Amino acid sequence: MSTTNKISLYGFNNLTKSLSFSFYKVHYLDNDKVSKQYDQFINENYNAHKLSELLTHICHAIGGNVLNIASQDYQPHGASVTLMMSEEAQPESLVAHLDKSHLCIHTYPDDNPQNKLAIFRADIELSTCGVISPLKVINTLINHFNAEVIDIDYRIRGMTRDSHGNKLFIDDSVVTISDSFNAMVKSNYQFQDNNLSQYNLFHTKLARQQSSLVDIIFAAEDINLSPTQLSLLQQQVNHEINSLFIQKTNEATDK
Template sequence: MKPTSEQRITLHGFNNLTKTLSFNRYDICYTKTKEERKAYIEYINEQYNAVRLTNILKTVSEIIGAHVLNIAKQDYIPQGASVTLLVSEGPVVEVPSESWDESPGPLPEGVVMQLDKSHITVHTYPEYHPSEGISTFRADIDVSTCGEISPLKALNYLIHSFDTDIMAIDYRVRGFTRDINGNKLFIDHDINSIQNYIPEEVKNVYQMIDVNVYQEHIFHTKCKLKAFDLSNYLFGYSKEALTPQEQQEITERLQKEMDEIYYGKNIPHSD
């Protein structure tokens, strides 16, 4: 039995359900030379350093109404960064009724919730292919909360915080809580798809796949950008600097890389 926005169930004690949102995003780039790869890594390290990532996670905390208790952050050499926020319950007792609705969250304000024993983390992973000129940047963000509303309300803001070619989004509800009669509740809100928390203008530009296990309260959505302009994937120059044959070869490499990430498997080279 699950409550809706019109039906609230009185719980016995604290809401012990744990809701975890995992947001993985990828940026793909063509870097032909060692100098271009180095410049791309330096750009990523500057754009997504620990300070900026901390600010993003602080805003996530504000959106879900959390108090930040502790921040641990680190920039790594030669590349990458990590930030972890430990957060505690918010200052209000009542959760707004709109927090039960399946809809995109705010950018970035307007949702308040109670939290306890919760955390938010981000790790970045810049890397490159050893021989084919492909560089990728992956950022993994996890928002794990205890309380009544879902961390999915922060998803809209996270999507808008990064330039993203591919997204893989997971949401899972774990554990159980009890009503005043002792009956277990394994989920406390309706959810049909993670896509309901993504704005229409975002969904319109991505190819999307859902893989959901409703009986286990596991939801997964993958997104790949539909439009492709080669100039957006060349670091430091435009496609006009390339011959038509070079443009075609690089386009095929980039699209193969995106398809492999999106479908989660290696694709053999075409003859």
């Protein structure tokens, strides 16, 4: 078997750390013209090329090298990108020693907005082996997507060994995901932790404390809503965010 393009491994362990996000962004689309502008915005800002740039940035931020990227755009919208990465080579060895780490992203634009509210979802997974920790980019990603609701899972699988040969099933002091949030995230979001630490499973859900209609109304400069309409819209948006946060269907659907 040819060894061309193969990566040499040393000091390798199979402790795998997987960090997964679901970002939910809500936009109000007032009319068909605005809906078309919104579709164009999604295709321009969340296409495979843009997402590849984002994953490349994440890879470098956590101390990795890009090995290869596979990407795909979909019709009428949406995209997927997978990036294979290695840990950065150490100066004394010049050998990369991870070949089983990856980043991937999938986008899910809303094809059927309800009550003129479109929900855009983006899922990201960072799966690393060895010393790289995906937790380093939590705040960067939260800031990048500026989402109304965020669902985060962190799971550690496999094992490694210490210098005495003892098995280790976790190699850091993770207690809860929210410990990694910076002050800005903590002030902008309410969050709820649900952990099974004995199984190395951690889960946190976030919802924006206050959602400004300036961020929610798409093409707001072209839309003129009365104070009463704005008040009703704010209530509607708050209800939508709450339903995403607690994963409860709308009352109208429940009946």
